[in-house]
Amino acid sequence: MVQKQVKQQNVIIKGTKDGLTFVLNDQCAFDDILEELSDKLSERPQPQENDSNVVKIKLVTGKRYLEEQQIEQLQNRFTEQIHAVIDTIDTDVITKHEAEEMRLDNQVSRLARVVRSGQIIEVLGDLLVVGDVNPGGTVKASGNIYVLGSLRGIAHAGMNGNREAIICAGKMNPSQLRIADVIRRPPEGEERTGEEDMECAFVNGENQMELERISKAGIIRPGITDERIG
Amino acid sequence: MGEAIVITSGKGGVGKTTTTANIGTALALNGKRVCLVDTDIGLRNLDVVMGLENRIIYDLVDVVKGDCRLHQALIKDKRFESLTLLPAAQSKDKSAVKPAQMKKLVDELKQDYDYVLIDCPAGIEQGYKNAVAGADQAIVVTTPEKSSVRDADRIIGLLEKEDHVSSPRLVVNRIRPQMVKNGEAIDVDEIVSVLAIELLGIVADDDEVIRASNDGEPIAMDNKSRASIAYRNIARRINGESVPLLNLYEDKGMLTKVKKFFGMRA
Numbered sequence A: 001m002v003q004k005q006v007k008q009q010n011v012i013i014k015g016t017k018d019g020l021t022f023v024l025n026d027q028c029a030f031d032d033i034l035e036e037l038s039d040k041l042s043e044r045p046q047p048q049e050n051d052s053n054v055v056k057i058k059l060v061t062g063k064r065y066l067e068e069q070q071i072e073q074l075q076n077r078f079t080e081q082i083h084a085v086i087d088t089i090d091t092d093v094i095t096k097h098e099a100e101e102m103r104l105d106n107q108v109s110r111l112a113r114v115v116r117s118g119q120i121i122e123v124l125g126d127l128l129v130v131g132d133v134n135p136g137g138t139v140k141a142s143g144n145i146y147v148l149g150s151l152r153g154i155a156h157a158g159m160n161g162n163r164e165a166i167i168c169a170g171k172m173n174p175s176q177l178r179i180a181d182v183i184r185r186p187p188e189g190e191e192r193t194g195e196e197d198m199e200c201a202f203v204n205g206e207n208q209m210e211l212e213r214i215s216k217a218g219i220i221r222p223g224i225t226d227e228r229i230g
Numbered sequence B: 001m002g003e004a005i006v007i008t009s010g011k012g013g014v015g016k017t018t019t020t021a022n023i024g025t026a027l028a029l030n031g032k033r034v035c036l037v038d039t040d041i042g043l044r045n046l047d048v049v050m051g052l053e054n055r056i057i058y059d060l061v062d063v064v065k066g067d068c069r070l071h072q073a074l075i076k077d078k079r080f081e082s083l084t085l086l087p088a089a090q091s092k093d094k095s096a097v098k099p100a101q102m103k104k105l106v107d108e109l110k111q112d113y114d115y116v117l118i119d120c121p122a123g124i125e126q127g128y129k130n131a132v133a134g135a136d137q138a139i140v141v142t143t144p145e146k147s148s149v150r151d152a153d154r155i156i157g158l159l160e161k162e163d164h165v166s167s168p169r170l171v172v173n174r175i176r177p178q179m180v181k182n183g184e185a186i187d188v189d190e191i192v193s194v195l196a197i198e199l200l201g202i203v204a205d206d207d208e209v210i211r212a213s214n215d216g217e218p219i220a221m222d223n224k225s226r227a228s229i230a231y232r233n234i235a236r237r238i239n240g241e242s243v244p245l246l247n248l249y250e251d252k253g254m255l256t257k258v259k260k261f262f263g264m265r266a
């Protein structure tokens, strides 16, 4: 009287409007996943020769931790068999190292003094300066930079490449602004009075740095708001 | 126990030596016991400004090396019993003195004087470190020029790291009211707002200062000149009196603005 068991699937494919989602069983051996993936991909329609549309793939891995080189193996199958790229990986697990980096990246470091000429302040995460940054002074953060006083020196937000980072200043009068690899200098010969309201700088869709009133910051970068307080 | 005050600037030629000589003279005028220490080894000129260059026998390096006793090297001022000068060496190696030795020397001087004023060389190298080593307070001198203010800011940043030195105070030297009025020079309150330290005094640019230096008679001895009154007021502020800032500007609006700044930070 043994009930015939439906064989547990190791790879489940779902179509979404953005592309394909692959849910991977997190209990079986990785080789079993690779095998089943190849089988399932070969059943799918082959991409047209002239089709330039690249299919975006989301992987859902549950409690399985994927090594770099395992991701590469999966990517190879997708490339060869259906002309697709892994876009995002949704996982419940990260390494300790990644967790530590995430913690640092999410912290806000506060500094209550003037950053003077010749001084360099560099932090992981966001930087809050309760004071001024003077000409010749530099502040750098992997996240956002908030200067409550006058920003007269150099500010480099998103220094590890995050173009989503922003720079806010009570008085925006910098000698140079950098967000990731985008640089902006004030126009030559035109001295800003610094009388303007608090402003924020961000990188727009054309990879240009733009200045906006501070009240726009949350609209341009909703992620700045802490989820806890909405 | 007296107080040791270093007079520094970062940038050269902005008036450290002139300020040291005149504050020292003005303090002596108030009856204080004052010792001026020239730490600009190789480029001494505090002795010249004080008109004492002919009286030098020993210098700071001789004292540090033990070639003479401290009191042997101290030169009495022409005008005041209570004012002396410890001259810098002119021809000896700059690295002859170490910060620890300077501190010991200044500590010794503090026993006998109300104020030990230390004239610092330009720059942020060895000479600066020696000058700051024994100081309890610092006066930063700047002129109303961008580069001078920038260097003052750099020096203030370094001074703030010295635990034994209290928050530096600012002297803005060589202000030219007409240029400020025409918008050609930086305004004092703009300088103060950038440097964000207490303003101790403003000294006008005055040909009398140069003339007095050449005569070896500090301008602070003069009873009338504006620069002299400015230095005397700085000396009184160092003594803890609250003295309003001089009116350097014809324009009344300017004065109240500066006054307000001082009041806010005093």
Ligand SMILES: Nc1ncnc2c1ncn2[C@@H]1O[C@H](COP(=O)(O)OP(=O)(O)OP(=O)(O)O)[C@@H](O)[C@H]1O
Pocket: B009, B011, B012, B013, B014, B015, B016, B017, B018, B019, B040, B120, B121, B122, B173, B174, B203, B204, B205, B206, B207, B209, B210, B213, B227
């Ligand atoms: N308020 C003033 N008005 C006019 N001239 C001044 C004033 N203050 C200083 N000077 C002149 O500026 C020149 C430089 O001054 P001083 O020697 O005091 O500067 P310093 O900072 O000690 O220079 P260094 O860095 O070389 O030691 C001198 O010729 C001095 O007479």
Ligand SMILES: [Mg+2]
Pocket: B016, B017, B018, B040, B045, B119, B120, B121
């Ligand atoms: Mg000098």
